[in-house]
Amino acid sequence: xxxxxxxxxxxLAVFLLLSGSVFAQSGYTFTDVKRLPSTPVKDQYRSGTCWxxxxxxxxxxxxxxxxxxxxxxxxxxxxxxxxxxxxxxxxRMNGTINFGGGGAFNDVTMSINKFGLVPEEAYxxxxxxxxxxxxxxxxxxxxxxxxAVVKNPNKELSSAWYPAFQGILDAYFGKYPDSFSYKGxxxxxxxxxxxxxxxxxxxxxxxxxxxxxxxKPFILEVPxxxxxxxVYNVKVDELTQIIDYAIEKDYTVAWACDVxxxxxxxxxxxxVVPSEDIADLDGLERAKWDELDAQKKASxxxxxxxxxxxxxxTQELRQQSFDNLATTDDHGMHITGIAKDQNGTKYYIVKNSxxxxxxxxxxxxxxxxxxxxYKTTSILVHKESIPKEIRKKLGI
Numbered sequence: 305x306x307x308x309x310x311x312x313x314x315x316l317a318v319f320l321l322l323s324g325s326v327f328a329q330s331g332y333t334f335t336d337v338k339r340l341p342s343t344p345v346k347d348q349y350r351s352g353t354c355w356x357x358x359x360x361x362x363x364x365x366x367x368x369x370x371x372x373x374x375x376x377x378x379x380x381x382x383x384x385x386x387x388x389x390x391x392x393x394x395x396r397m398n399g400t401i402n403f404g405g406g407g408a409f410n411d412v413t414m415s416i417n418k419f420g421l422v423p424e425e426a427y428x429x430x431x432x433x434x435x436x437x438x439x440x441x442x443x444x445x446x447x448x449x450x451x452a453v454v455k456n457p458n459k460e461l462s463s464a465w466y467p468a469f470q471g472i473l474d475a476y477f478g479k480y481p482d483s484f485s486y487k488g489x490x491x492x493x494x495x496x497x498x499x500x501x502x503x504x505x506x507x508x509x510x511x512x513x514x515x516x517x518x519x520k521p522f523i524l525e526v527p528x529x530x531x532x533x534x535v536y537n538v539k540v541d542e543l544t545q546i547i548d549y550a551i552e553k554d555y556t557v558a559w560a561c562d563v564x565x566x567x568x569x570x571x572x573x574x575x576v577v578p579s580e581d582i583a584d585l586d587g588l589e590r591a592k593w594d595e596l597d598a599q600k601k602a603s604x605x606x607x608x609x610x611x612x613x614x615x616x617x618t619q620e621l622r623q624q625s626f627d628n629l630a631t632t633d634d635h636g637m638h639i640t641g642i643a644k645d646q647n648g649t650k651y652y653i654v655k656n657s658x659x660x661x662x663x664x665x666x667x668x669x670x671x672x673x674x675x676x677x678y679k680t681t682s683i684l685v686h687k688e689s690i691p692k693e694i695r696k697k698l699g700i
Contacts, residue, residue: 330572331610332645334670339641339653340556341368343376345667347659351439352405355528355560356382357657358636359412362558362684363502365640369554372500380429380437381422381493382415383407384477389414390530391450391469395461399454402527405443409558409636409684410533413504420493421500426484429477442476508700510690511535511682512543514623519697524682526633535682536698540619543680544673546690547639547652555689557639559654561671562631562679572608573664575654575671577678579613611647617677625678633681643670652676 343364348357356379367375386407394403430437449472453465474480483492491499509524516522521534538546547557567576615621625631641653651670660667687700 330569330574330608330664332572332574332608332670334643334645334651336653337642337644337650338551339643340551340554341365342556342638342640342655343368343374345655345660346379346657347436348379348657349436349438349659351383351437352443353379353383353407353437353439354636354657355407355409355411356380356386358558358560358638358655359409359684361638361655361657362409362556363412363416365556365638366502366686367500369556370501375500376424378422378424378427378429380477381419381427381481382412384429384473384480385415385419386411386531387446387473388470389418391446391453392466393530394450395453395465399451401530403447403450403530405439406528406633408524408526408529408531408533408633409509409560409682410529410531413507413684414531414533416497416502417504420495420497421502422481422484422493422496423486426486427478427481431474431478432476445472445476506687507684508687508690509533509535509682509684510538510543510546511680512538512540512619512622513626514619515627519699526681528633536700538694538698540617540622540677542694543683544677546685546694547676547683548642549691550685550689551639551642553689555686557689558636558684559639559652559676560633560636560681560683561676562633562681563635564632565675565679567675569608570656570658570663570669573669574608575669575675575679576612577614577617577672577674579615611645611649614672614674615678617674622678626681631679631681637669639671639683640668645670649673 343361346357346361348354360377360379360382364375364377367373383405390403394401432442449469453461470480481493483490485491486496511524516537518537518539521536523529523532524535550557563575565575567578568574637657638655639652640655643651643653645651650673652673654669654671656667656669658667663669687695690698690700
């Protein structure tokens with residue numbers, strides 16, 4: 305979910321980059337503490353499918369960890385199967401759930417469990433005259449079709465509406481791959497997934513919010529959780545303990561978070577939580593912007609040219625940001641390691657799905673521990689990558 309303020313901020317950031325003012329190169333330097341194997345960075349391009357790219361990147365690293373080798377899994381197969389399931393629920397809920405390209409990590413695990421997996425070479429999902437994922441028309445057409453279905457002018461749904469929706473999915477993504485060949489063998493999506501040996505029962509989602517009981521599962525109340533997936537609830541310090549333990553034990557972590565923050569810079573490959581409050585941009589029209597001097601313009605943005613003190617993140621602060629909608633379910637990425645800056649401060653090495661261009665780390669970024677504590681909405685991990693004492697509290 306993007307706010308008006310975020311859109312204004314993005315527009316002004318582009319203006320500043322073009323004008324060559326305010327932004328300096330990052331003053332942060334990083335040294336890897338531990339970096340785990342991962343597959344090449346991909347590009348979700350103009351699609352809201354980060355959940356599939358990051359979730360499958362996580363499972364690609366799981367295949368590397370378990371010695372299965374390097375695989376390039378089809379993100380659009382998961383997107384396509386989830387759109388089908390989402391359509392069924394949207395109809396049953398009479399159009400009262402979120403219906404769009406967004407999703408959550410539980411969508412990936414559901415898709416693998418129910419439908420299987422397909423390699424990218426067997427299902428690219430680009431059946432509409434593009435060589436990159438451009439989903440504006442796709443999402444609009446799917447939503448318009450489903451809105452017509454739930455309006456139900458005949459007072460009774462026909463038997464054709466769901467096969468017809470599957471036909472639209474075929475038209476945009478390509479015919480459903482009931483069978484395909486890969487490295488000289490014939491597979492179905494289910495048999496391919498079975499050969500890879502990923503058991504979805506071994507994976508859980510974890511979060512940290514005080515409006516639910518700790519150490520119990522709950523349904524995370526964010527719009528893209530259309531599947532009503534459950535997360536286990538731990539305290540905020542335990543959230544980063546889980547990530548640290550996972551990396552120590554050679555497990556990566558799928559990470560859902562809010563990136564609509566002034567301390568998040570894709571260009572600089574950084575995500576931090578500045579301790580000082582930065583002036584708000586609400587109501588700042590272009591005319592007013594032009595009247596500001598360079599010093600005032602600079603004060604409206606976080607200066608990445610120097611390391612600054614970050615906020616101390618508490619359970620209360622994290623909860624407040626979620627409750628007032630300052631923390632939203634913006635983006636999914638993949639934590640693949642830990643690094644430290646020149647002052648010894650810990651950061652998480654994060655693989656993104658925005659290609660390798662336009663940032664300082666070839667498609668990766670460094671997220672501070674404070675940012676991860678503050679802006680994480682959920683993580684997906686292998687059960688065995690959770691410390692035993694926390695697993696005992698969770699009963700898993």
